[in-house]
Amino acid sequence: MARLTSSCLEQPLRTPTPCPCPKPSSRHWLCSQSYEIIIKEERIVVLETENAALHLKLAEYQGLAGRSTSEVLQLYSAHGQQQKLQRSSVVTQLHGAIKRLKQDLKSLHSFALELSKDFQLQSNTWLYQLLTAVQGIQLQNEAMQMFQIKAFDLEQSLQEVTEKYEKEKQKRRALHNSLVELRGNIRVHCRIRPLLPFDTVAGHSVSQERQRNFSEKVAHAVDDETVLVKCSRPGHASINKTFQFERVYSASESQDTVFADVAPLLTSLLDGYNVCIMAYGQTGSGKTYTMLGPQLEENFAFSTEDESELGIIPRAAQEVFRLISEKPPGSYWVEVSVVEVYNNEIFDLLAKDSFGKMPQFSNGCGVYARIKSALANKLLTSSTNGTRELMLPDVIKVLDISLTVENASEFLHLVNKGLQLRVRHPTLVHAHSSRSHLVVTLTITTIVSADNFGILWEDEQTSQRLNKEVSCTFPQKMRDNKSTSSSRASSPAQLEATEKMKQVKTRLQLVDLAGSECVGMSGVTGAALRETSLINRSLSALADVLGAIAEQRSHVPYRNSKLTHLLQDSVGGDAKLLVMLCISPHQKYLTESMQSLGFGTRARQVQRGQVKKKNFPVQSKAK
């Protein structure tokens, strides 16, 4: 086979060479033979060329196939390598993971070991603690048993001590009362209030002479028993006067201190004595402050916000209820009445407005509508001349119109209610001057079975004295009102039992007297002038009563005034009276202060029996 070259392929197929005869024709044999040969040769050439081209192509494809095979081989080997690589990396990873898992497993194993060790340790500790606790509880139980035995012993010895203490207490109370007895039934304390802004405001009707030395403080507490008063008059050398009382309070002494000295009297109250505590002094000298505490501007009730400022009346109520709480429950019954003595008439400040309004009192400074007392209305009778006037056949009955209170706050509420109706009007000395005597009465009914009567009181003497006074009837109130006391009878059998009970009534009267003053100083006129002179008259009557007691006269003129009549039970006899003199220290009140100190001095002499006949001071009449 002829070799094919690229030039062969490039030459076009030869066209048949024409017949060399001059006239070529197909019918010419030679021509036709040669023509056919030529055609065949040409065909062979073409085929050879095609063959060569096909060979070329075959060679080309073979070359291509060879290259592809090697590439395939390369790819195959590369793929094999890659697979190998992949396989080895997965294995490595798996290997690592297995390694890590093994480590984890190891650490888990060691953790589990530690945990079990810890658990063992902890359970041992807990077991130990549990055992200790059980042992402790056992010990405690034993101790408790011992303690119970000791407590029982102690209870018994406590009972013995309590019995001894009760006996000692009774002895102490007896001692206290005999001490009080020794000191006398009338005690006088004196309280000098601080200088206040209104002291330096000069009233227009105060005399020129009295206004001259207005800046000076003249009354001082020298010690806790002595008052010193500098008496100076223009053109005269000043004279110092001293007054002695059971107790003197300086301006800086608190309500607490004042009450501390008053409180022992309340023990006497529960020991069967009537007690009266009254504040005496000129207007604005601090009587209401001492007895009740600072008053609220809006309604004249006393303020209960600051306990340290509370006066004697609220504190006494608290103390009485405290003392009662120490007694067997239900054996004490407390009633309260709040009345005022105004223009020598008694008005119940707790009465309901069931009888309408009182006639209005015009005092020149304002008109005062008053609620009339239910009691006063009950006792109103027509006098011979046909005009209605207040008749109180037995003033003491006033105290039977009282309300039962269960505790100190109920008491304080009632007192505050009553206070709002109290007569007041301004004077030159005091803008809210009280124009009436306020009498707050706490009646304590002690219920005691006839069999136990003797042992309730501290000594035989008191027991005998009270035995004479007691009533054996059970209070009607207690029968009617079963809801308010645990001691009240509710069945016939109980009622019968109560008939055997005895009741002892003791009375605590707390009095805020109206101001004792010279008319000139207070600057009142008209109806208020009458008021002032009636106040002074009732204070005179009080002085007369104290004088008569001092002289041990057979007749004590209690009925000369409604005030003394009302206080009859707690002034005189074996009742305990404490007069709290209230003094304004300023120079301009010198006359009134001297008058009050004189009253106190003579009241002290009453208990010592030193007052001579007609020696007791009569209240200065309206000038």
Ligand SMILES: Nc1ncnc2c1ncn2[C@@H]1O[C@H](COP(=O)(O)OP(=O)(O)OP(=O)(O)O)[C@@H](O)[C@H]1O
């Ligand atoms: N010890 C005191 N400390 C502080 N303030 C006092 C003291 N005593 C009285 N006061 C004040 O003096 C003023 C007059 O006192 P209070 O109302 O008690 O006088 P009073 O004697 O009751 O007068 P009146 O008889 O006119 O009613 C009041 O504002 C009161 O708060």
